[in-house]
Amino acid sequence: MIANLSSFIQKASNRNTFLVLLVLYILYFWVFFYADVPFGLSRMAPYTGGDVNILDMEMYYTAEQAYQRFAMFGQQGRAVYLIILTGDLIYPALLGSFLSVAITLLFRRVTPATGNWHKLNLLPVANMLADYLENIMLLTLLINYPTQLNGIATVAGVATLVKNFFGLLSFLALGIGLTMYLYQQGKLWWQDRQEHLSVHDERNAP
Numbered sequence: 001m002i003a004n005l006s007s008f009i010q011k012a013s014n015r016n017t018f019l020v021l022l023v024l025y026i027l028y029f030w031v032f033f034y035a036d037v038p039f040g041l042s043r044m045a046p047y048t049g050g051d052v053n054i055l056d057m058e059m060y061y062t063a064e065q066a067y068q069r070f071a072m073f074g075q076q077g078r079a080v081y082l083i084i085l086t087g088d089l090i091y092p093a094l095l096g097s098f099l100s101v102a103i104t105l106l107f108r109r110v111t112p113a114t115g116n117w118h119k120l121n122l123l124p125v126a127n128m129l130a131d132y133l134e135n136i137m138l139l140t141l142l143i144n145y146p147t148q149l150n151g152i153a154t155v156a157g158v159a160t161l162v163k164n165f166f167g168l169l170s171f172l173a174l175g176i177g178l179t180m181y182l183y184q185q186g187k188l189w190w191q192d193r194q195e196h197l198s199v200h201d202e203r204n205a206p
Helices: 002-012 015-034 041-047 063-087 091-110 116-144 150-204
Strands: none
Touching (some): 002 116, 015 091
16 A cells, blocks of 8 residues: 555656645745734734744644643634644645655656655655644644543644654655755766766877
8 A cells, every 4th residue: 555655656746746736835835824814823923922832833742731832822812723723734735745746756866766765755645644633633622622632632742743753754855865866966967077078188189
């Protein structure tokens, strides 16, 4: 199943797909993080002391820390956060798809088609799934507040940790692929330059 999913991503990945996802991700990133829209993160600023200090942006939190944060937000802040989480149902799909395609295209250029390196395109998928699990848990906590569901809150914290872990691995894979690509391009450029100099020396030889 994992191999089939990786193969599906490889088949769907091309330059046009990459460009479309890049544009969509940049646009939605700006709207979600900076635009003054109901589901934008900027709407949380009045309830967090000026910082967008929501649970989604933490590395990890316990059930107790989650409910302390909810209490700090107040009733209006929790209502805004609930709306933001509905907007966050789009962001993970865009980020995961964009990173998967980008990783696929990079490693397609630098490694053999049958190599295991290509399965790194599944890291953003794992990040996306953990992000959705986190969002579902947080939505459940907010909808049921002030009832404390400590088990679900604990799962939310773990999901956030797993999301961040796979997110870091995804960007690491992207960086490795880019480094390998630039190295290969630099090596080809150097070889071409050496060949050009050799031809030039032969032509100018007495």
